[in-house]
Amino acid sequence: MSDATTTARQILATYDGPRLRIMEVCGTHTHENFRLGIRKLLPPQVDLISGPGCPVCVTPVGFIDEAIWLAEHGVTITTFGDLVRVPGTSKNLAAARADGARVQVVYSPLDALEYAKEHADEQVCFLSVGFETTVPAACLAVSQAHAEGVGNFSLLVANKTMPNAYAALKGSADVFLYPGHVHAITGTQLCEDLVEQGVSGVLAGFTAKELLTAMAVALSKAKEGKPFFVNAYPRVVKSEGTPAAVALIEQVMEPCDTEWRGLGVIPQSGLRLRDEYAAYDARKKHDMPVIEGHANPACRCGNVLRGEITPEQCPLFGKVCTPLHPVGACMVSGEGACSAFYQYGGNLS
Amino acid sequence: MTDKVTLAMGAGGRQTAQLIDEVFAARFNSPLLTADDAAVLEPPRGRMAMSTDGFIVSPSFFAGGNIGKLSICGTVNDLACMGARPLYLTCGFVIEEGYPLDQLRQIADAMAATAAAAGVSLVAGDTKVAGKGQVDGVFITTTGVGEIVEGAAPAGAKARPGDAIIVTGDVGRHGCTILLARDEFGIEADVTSDCAPLWDSVEAMLGVTKDIHVIRDATRGGVGTVLYEIASQSGVGVRLDAAAVPVDPAVGGVCRMLGLEPLYLACEGRLVVIAPKEEAPALVEALRACPNSQGAAIIGEITDDRPGWVVMRTEIGSETLLPQPTGELLPRIC
Incomplete structure (x- = not known):
């Protein structure tokens, strides 16, 4: 073990500050904290709680129902693999596929666009979920489709943005473990602003050292007793973020109110395609009805x-x-x- | 002959005989392989092991081998895991109409070369041709017989607390190779399948001691699945040291990109060996002297806490459970 690892572990082991709830906003942080055994190193008065930062998890049931509606109306669905097994109100996309619908797993929205170009006789829709991290690629696919005049491609958009979600979650935790890849796009100004509102946080990377460091920083700063923000992922996250990606999002999409599974509707926390790109909006293009989903009531x-x-x-x-x-x-x-x-x-x- | 397999070649007549003579018999070159209905063989000495395995890997050609090499290694290694020297193999082919004969020859070449390297004779075979689309390319089944070295009796239920866990080389290369060969991810990496016959390595270990508790080849499901099976069969706990598990840097890189655990990727030339701790260093030394197990390493130990579970010592010195296999791994990996 390196000296840095030993030092960080010592900080965790000797923490004698107040009870602390740290929210892993990002789902990958939850997984890595388990995989690396970081939870086991934390003192008893520190709780790690999992937040809303898994794009598939916060996508409401109605979105899956919409995708199934499209699939059952002859549209080829292209999607990240995760979404195929997420339950809709009565079934999931895997079941729709077994019933004869075309559901194609892709690894990028640009692959979905390629698929559309190679299958000109099909209408192809990409299920656009995810936060600021994945939105730029979806916007790029739309702007490319627009530039190349691809007419059989659309997005079913349920993208979400973090700023208003933080505000909605303000009371849920003492410290946010901010998602590194979201802020690589958006920068750190928002986190600085939240300090003014009394919200503390540490921006964390994803390697063992980066996560351990972020935890140690969170505990050391928490002992000082005043709101703080530390960027513990400076090798990737710059304070200004990635302006080109932000500009691309603003060119293609605009904010809207959106429903988060579990959190309800959060004002201006979603994205939709701008009117100029309405031809690529699956809801408009395929004249979809309003579909409301119903989750299993026992599911928490x-x-x-x-x-x-x-x-x-x-x-x-x-x-x-x-x-x-x-x-x-x-x-x-x-x-x-x-x-x-x-x-x-x-x-x- | 034409340059493609035809339905007539599987009909049992002259064209079948020609296919067998020209493609298979000419290469397998075994006096025991005759045109009669069954091979007539000398019995093994002592106890005998027997195993059968089907191969449907897609694609059938990949970096480091093809389905032919794989079909020999798979059965030879299954026998070796019981401490058995492989003696005889039979092979059954189901070939799709239209399959290029040139590729079939390459497959037969690989089978002949691998069988020779493993010291096993191909003594009988069967060839069927299925209509276009009724089978994908070529499927092979091999069945093998081996003689068990006297005193050797490895079995999955024999792991004991205090035993050392050895792997015979870096993990996950075959699975990673097939994943990349399918080109679904647009990732390029210099990864070659570990596909290899391992009787030499087992024989070398049995030269050190007959008291080897478990030998398993880590094929589908990889080393992680094998360890969970052993933990359950033996009613013991497994403690792994994550930092000690050998992983090729390219395989590690691909796994990080795709969120995969190398311990759950298939190997086709790696054994998990469980033996008394005091024998482990000599076993590793003997393994490293064999061409197909030069990367052997001790990766953990058998414990009596948490029976049925695999606990990992992580890279930062903490502990976590190795997630259990989910059964959603790649189809048609071997």
Whole structure:
């Protein structure tokens, strides 16, 4: 073990400050904290709670129903693999595919555009979920389709942005572990502003050293007793972010109110295609009805996403709801808190 | 002959005989392989092991081998895991109509070369041709017989607390190779399958001690799945040291990009060996002297806490559970 690792572990082990709730906003942080055994190194008065930062998890049931509606109306669905198994109101996309719908897994919105170009006789829709990290690629696909005159490509958009979600979650935790890749796009001004409102946070990377460092910084600063922000991922996150990506988002999309699974509607926390790109908006292009989804009432993904309960406190966890038979989205996605708790058997204490 | 396999070549007549003679018999070159209905063989000495395995890997050609080499290694290694010297193999082919004969010859070449390297004779075979689209390319089944070295009796239920866990080389290369060969991710990396026959390595270990508790080849599901199986069969805990698990840097890089755990990627030339701790250094030394196990390493130990679970010592010195296999790994990996 390196000196830095030893020092960081010492800071965690000797923390004698107040009780602290640290929210892993990003689902990948939840997974890495389990994988590396960081939870086990934390003192008893420090709780890690999982937040809403898994794009698949916060996507409401109605979105899956919309995708299935499209699939059943002859549109080819292209999507990240995670979404295929997320339950809709009555079934998921995997079941729709088994019934004959065309559902194609892609690894980037640009692959979806390529697919559309290669299959000119199909209408192709990409399911655009995700935060500021993934939005630029979706915008790039739309702007390329526009420039090249590709007429059989559209997006079903449920993208979300973090600023207003932080505001909605303000009381849920004492310290936010900010998602490194979101802020690589948006920069750190927002985190600085939140300090003014009394909200503390540390911006964390994803390697063992970066996560351990971020935890040690959070605990050291918390002992000082006043709001703080530290960018502990400076090798990737610059204070100004990535202006070119932000400009691309602003060119193609505009803010709107949107529903988050578990958090309800958060004003101006979503994105939709601007009118100039309406031809690529699947809801308009395919004249879709308004579809409201209904989640399984026993599923407590919502409470998990607000950090109100741990996955193990949900009555379905590990019994009815497992990675092979997920009831809620948090058990499906590789970034979901329930999936992480299930796979790693909770705290190995 | 034409340059493609035809339905007539599987009909049992003259063209079948020609295909067998020209493509298979000429290469397998075994006096035991005759035109009669069955091979007539000398019995093994002592106890015998027997195993069968089907191969449907896609694509059938990949960096480091092809389905032919794989079909020999798979069965030879299954026998070796029981401490058995492989003696005889049979092989059954199901070939799609229109399959290029040139590729079939390359597959037969690889089978002949691998069988020779493993010291095993190909003694009987069967060839069927299925209509276009009824099978994808070529599927092979091999069945093998081996004689068990006296005193050797490895088995999955024999791991004991205090035993050392050895892998015979870096993990996950075959799975990673197939993943990249399918070109679904647009990633290029210099990764070659570990596909290899391993009887030499097992024989070298049995030269050190017959008291080897478990030998398993880590094929589908990789080393992680094998360790969970052993933990369950033996009713013991497994403690792994993450930093000690050998992983090729390119395989590690691909896994980080795709969020995969190398311990769950298939190997086709790697064994998991569990043996008394005091024998482990000599076993590793013997393994490293063999061409296909030069990267052997001790990666952990068997414990009596948390029976049925695999616990990892992580790179920062903490502990976590190795997530259990989910059964959603790649189809048609071997």
